[in-house]
Amino acid sequence: MTTRAPQRRRSAAAASAAAATLLLTGCGAQVDTPQDGQGTGSTTVTVNRCGEPVDYSTPQRAIVYEGGSADKMFALGLTDHVLGYVLPPANPPVNESPWAAEYEKGEFLSDDLLNRELVVDANADFVVAGWNSGFSDSRGITPEILDTLGIQSFMHSESCFNYPGFSEQHTPFEGLYTDLERLGQIFGVEDRAEALVTEYKERVATVEEHAPEGDPIKVFLYDFGTDKPFTAAKQVPPNDIIRFAGGTNIFGEVEARWTEASWEAVVEAEPEVIIILEYQDQPAQEKIDFLKSNPTTATLPAVVNDNFYVLDYNKAISSPRNIDGLEGFAEYLHEYAESHRR
Incomplete structure (x- = not known):
């Protein structure tokens, strides 16, 4: 993806930790840390968004659409970066979530579908959603539109299958692993992402090993x-x-x-x-x-x-x-x- 969103200021702790330019091996993310006269860096991370490389700066006011988006952020320990969440009526109550306590720390923004006005009014700098579920041409909220508004966005890799113009595809569980790895790169928590993905793959392998014998x-x-x-x-x-x-x-x-x-x-x-x-x-x-x-x-x-x-x-x-x-x-x-x- 080409970069359309402007860079934003990283938190001081994150900026001081990023002291050099490096190439991350996971999912092809490249981190650039240009130095300014003060000796503090402004960091961008290049990560694919449905097949298009995009430059991300660390978001501070994320809006997440539906439980899947919220859970990915919470599982990675990124609660402090989540401004609020949008949950349409189909979503189960947040008190049933393993991360119920994390939901309590954010703001419930709407029980309607995701829309551009809500994102702009909240002064969000990052939106996490899927294609055709959260992001939608017909409702006028797409990554391209948000790019023009200076708002970063992240699409679930599983939903890239029918995202127009780009050919990136993943099997559903591989899409989950890819999302955790990419969010880990964007927020500088790669180790957490790697640990989660390793755990999830091991749990899946255990299930496969004990699948019932005979025809599926x-x-x-x-x-x-x-x-x-x-x-x-x-x-x-x-x-x-x-x-x-x-x-x-x-x-x-x-x-x-x-x-x-x-x-x-x-x-x-x-x-x-x-x-x-x-x-x-x-x-x-x-x-x-x-x-x-x-x-x-x-x-x-x-x-x-x-x-x-x-x-x-x-x-x-x-x-x-x-x-x-x-x-x-x-x-x-x-x-x-x-x-x-x-």
């Missing part, structure tokens, strides 16, 4: 929709959750993120397990009741045998909580395999 268990994720189901395709975290746990997503070959499918395709696939995505404003039980009462889906193996697994919204979007979601679903699949594959 066929899984359908039901997001919402009655006339047609909205579901998880290949490019979103639930696909990795399903496959690492020992299942196969019945729409896992579809090259998309969240996508509309057909009930005919669901019926044909005969899923053994159905993941119900739990929204704060769309309870899982309502979706289960629909699947049981709808003649088209009532005879599905998963419905007949009551094989439903409820997945929390913040474990399904790109977030450190993806790992918790994986471990929980893997435990469920183990129990399923033991009871149905004897």
